[in-house]
Amino acid sequence: MTDLRRIAIEPLSRVEGHGKVTLLLDEAGAVHEARLHIVEFRGFEAFIVGRPFWEVPVVVQRLCGICPVSHNLCAAKALDRVVGGVPPPSAVKLRRLMHSGQMLQSHALHFFHLASPDLLFGFDSDVSRRNLIGLVEQHPDIAKMGVHLRKFGQQVLEAVYGKRIHGTGAVPGGVNKHLALDARDGFLARVPQVKTWALEAVALARRLTEVNQARHQDFGAVPSNLLGLVAADGALDLYDGGLRGLDAEGRLLFDGLEAVDYRSLIREEVRPWSYMKFPYLERLGPEAGWYKVGPLARVQLCDRMPTPLAEAARREFRAAYPGVTHAPLAFHWARMIELLHAAEDLERLLQDDGLLHGDLVSTGARRREGIGVIEAPRGTLIHHYEVGDDDLVTRCNLIVSTTNNNQAMNEAIRSVARRYLDGHEVTEGLLNHVEVAVRAFDPCLSCATHAMGRMPLQVTLVDARGAVVSVGTRGSA
Amino acid sequence: MTGKVKLATTSLAGCFGCHMSFLDIDERILPLLERVTFDRSPLTDVKHASACDVGLVEGGVCNEDNLHVLTEFRAQCKVLVAVGACAINGGLPAQRNQFDVKDLLHTVYVAEPGLSRRAVPTDAELPRLFDKVRPVHEFVQVDYFLPGCPPPADAFWAFLTALLDGRAPTLPRGVVRYD
Numbered sequence: 161m162t163d164l165r166r167i168a169i170e171p172l173s174r175v176e177g178h179g180k181v182t183l184l185l186d187e188a189g190a191v192h193e194a195r196l197h198i199v200e201f202r203g204f205e206a207f208i209v210g211r212p213f214w215e216v217p218v219v220v221q222r223l224c225g226i227c228p229v230s231h232n233l234c235a236a237k238a239l240d241r242v243v244g245g246v247p248p249p250s251a252v253k254l255r256r257l258m259h260s261g262q263m264l265q266s267h268a269l270h271f272f273h274l275a276s277p278d279l280l281f282g283f284d285s286d287v288s289r290r291n292l293i294g295l296v297e298q299h300p301d302i303a304k305m306g307v308h309l310r311k312f313g314q315q316v317l318e319a320v321y322g323k324r325i326h327g328t329g330a331v332p333g334g335v336n337k338h339l340a341l342d343a344r345d346g347f348l349a350r351v352p353q354v355k356t357w358a359l360e361a362v363a364l365a366r367r368l369t370e371v372n373q374a375r376h377q378d379f380g381a382v383p384s385n386l387l388g389l390v391a392a393d394g395a396l397d398l399y400d401g402g403l404r405g406l407d408a409e410g411r412l413l414f415d416g417l418e419a420v421d422y423r424s425l426i427r428e429e430v431r432p433w434s435y436m437k438f439p440y441l442e443r444l445g446p447e448a449g450w451y452k453v454g455p456l457a458r459v460q461l462c463d464r465m466p467t468p469l470a471e472a473a474r475r476e477f478r479a480a481y482p483g484v485t486h487a488p489l490a491f492h493w494a495r496m497i498e499l500l501h502a503a504e505d506l507e508r509l510l511q512d513d514g515l516l517h518g519d520l521v522s523t524g525a526r527r528r529e530g531i532g533v534i535e536a537p538r539g540t541l542i543h544h545y546e547v548g549d550d551d552l553v554t555r556c557n558l559i560v561s562t563t564n565n566n567q568a569m570n571e572a573i574r575s576v577a578r579r580y581l582d583g584h585e586v587t588e589g590l591l592n593h594v595e596v597a598v599r600a601f602d603p604c605l606s607c608a609t610h611a612m613g614r615m616p617l618q619v620t621l622v623d624a625r626g627a628v629v630s631v632g633t634r635g636s637a
Numbered sequence: 638m639t640g641k642v643k644l645a646t647t648s649l650a651g652c653f654g655c656h657m658s659f660l661d662i663d664e665r666i667l668p669l670l671e672r673v674t675f676d677r678s679p680l681t682d683v684k685h686a687s688a689c690d691v692g693l694v695e696g697g698v699c700n701e702d703n704l705h706v707l708t709e710f711r712a713q714c715k716v717l718v719a720v721g722a723c724a725i726n727g728g729l730p731a732q733r734n735q736f737d738v739k740d741l742l743h744t745v746y747v748a749e750p751g752l753s754r755r756a757v758p759t760d761a762e763l764p765r766l767f768d769k770v771r772p773v774h775e776f777v778q779v780d781y782f783l784p785g786c787p788p789p790a791d792a793f794w795a796f797l798t799a800l801l802d803g804r805a806p807t808l809p810r811g812v813v814r815y816d
């Protein structure tokens with residue numbers, strides 16, 4: 161065995177949270193290994209034990225400042241079962257309003273603020289311009305559109321749950337307040353403009369995907385199963401529904417599974433080099449059972465989008481990729497289709513007076529266990545709690561969206577490292593190719609460190625003996 | 638030279654909510670960018686801070702990597718600001734301080750029933766965890782504290798514009814939050 165050289169990309173940047181990638185290269189510069197490490201541990205699942213269950217929805221959202229609403233909602237859905245309630249119609253509408261508000265802001269943030277500079281300027285373009293600041297200077301109209309889309313989503317959250325980040329909204333059994341009439345009217349007046357921007361965002365993402373179609377189609381593309389929620393009628397539903405699984409060719413593996421079924425559906429493996437676990441479909445085993453979640457999975461899993469503009473956009477996407485695409489860069493287009501859906505869904509919900517009055521909470525016979533599942537911006541999210549008669553949590557398990565994409569992200573960076581780095585002198589621009597692949601998944605490394613801490617994202621290249629060749633830290637020149 | 642103020646930001650053991658709240662200044666980011674440039678930040682691909690005027694730190698210190706980044710950051714920033722509950726007092730992640738970290742790791746990576754391969758991750762790539770999550774001022778000198786979980790966007794705005802105008806930063810009453 162010859163010496164292997166290690167290169168680390170650390171910290172990963174323009175992603176949410178902390179991670180690193182390590183690469184191991186032999187003397188000829190061939191890539192032997194590429195790994196995405198989550199290097200932080202926070203231990204939420206452990207320290208939530210012993211806390212009163214009713215504080216859980218506001219506590220666990222602090223896993224993540226980008227999609228706190230996902231955790232607030234998913235915890236509340238799990239705890240709906242513990243309080244024995246079925247949230248009343250108004251509560252469900254208000255929860256859906258929060259969810260679409262967060263989908264809009266989170267998708268806008270990822271595409272415009274974080275990822276678009278790679279696509280607009282080039283993967284190996286000038287590191288000092290390849291960011292939001294460069295975007296503002298060279299494409300001010302695009303930057304402003306992103307800022308305003310995100311702002312609208314954040315303002316909806318502020319109105320429904322008190323703050324833009326880490327407010328209070330969903331509670332076990334329902335929600336804690338209605339939307340104010342004047343806030344509703346203000347949003348209704350502005351939402352048509354938001355839809356117009358969202359249509360432009362879809363067009364932009366499509367253009368940037370197609371401009372270099374040959375390369376983009378197989379950049380980091382590794383076939384896998386797909387997992388996500390769909391409504392009973394097969395339409396996309398991000399808040400509720402049954403779990404559907406497809407194989408890499410798009411054949412149905414299962415459909416209509418409920419949240420409680422996750423225990424027989426998914427197993428998780430621990431690997432010594434990451435705090436992020438590796439989930440897989442138990443029936444297929446760890447080698448063949450890994451899967452993708454998130455916009456790319458969802459847009460291809462559902463039979464249709466429930467809103468007209470997004471459905472038209474979905475059809476164009478499916479026509480552009482006959483069969484199933486596994487291209488990470490196609491995530492961006494799919495993500496903007498969901499952003500358009502979120503804008504349309506906000507308009508639909510805002511027209512419903514159920515947001516303004518009606519029962520907010522329902523409770524019934526207490527249970528000791530609750531499992532909730534939701535489609536967060538980054539994919540399927542599962543919360544599982546057990547609660548004692550004294551109201552204290554006795555067990556907590558969280559499978560977050562980014563964890564569901566763990567194997568998929570590792571496969572993508574391995575593929576990109578082999579294709580673009582093998583035998584080449586490693587440059588900052590080449591290392592950014594690896595990050596571009598990770599970024600496409602919009603990983604939330606904050607969430608993924610829930611086990612205990614945060615996730616720093618670093619890439620390391622290791623030579624044939626496992627020695628760190630060099631830490632290819634970018635942007636330090 | 639641009640004559641712009643150089644700003645760096647970093648996240649230690651935090652949730653990125655403080656960074657998101659900073660972005661909640663919305664379109665005010667445009668006039669801000671006329672007066673500041675960004676150095677190391679999760680928003681740029683600058684991985685290590687060089688000499689900066691102002692550094693914003695989100696999150697407490699939970700492992701040796703956090704401490705390393707914080708020390709480097711402090712050395713490069715003329716003015717260091719601890720942003721948010723996690724940086725100021727450890728915040729929610731410090732809830733783990735009442736437990737032995739080994740027990741927590743065991744609960745998550747060994748005891749959890751849904752695991753097929755179980756073992757606490759120990760690879761050399763993973764930084765050593767500290768037994769407690771600690772606020773940044775226990776390790777380095779901090780010049781300002783912006784409270785809140787997260788501090789509201791208006792707190793970032795009031796603080797930064799005062800600094801840029803050469804005024805002593807004060808926070809209007811309504812933007813001092815502790816939730």
Ligand code: SF4
Pocket residue numbers: 222225326650651652653654655695696720721722723724728729785786787788
């Ligand atoms: S203070 Fe609050 S918002 Fe800021 S990093 Fe900590 S948990 Fe997140």
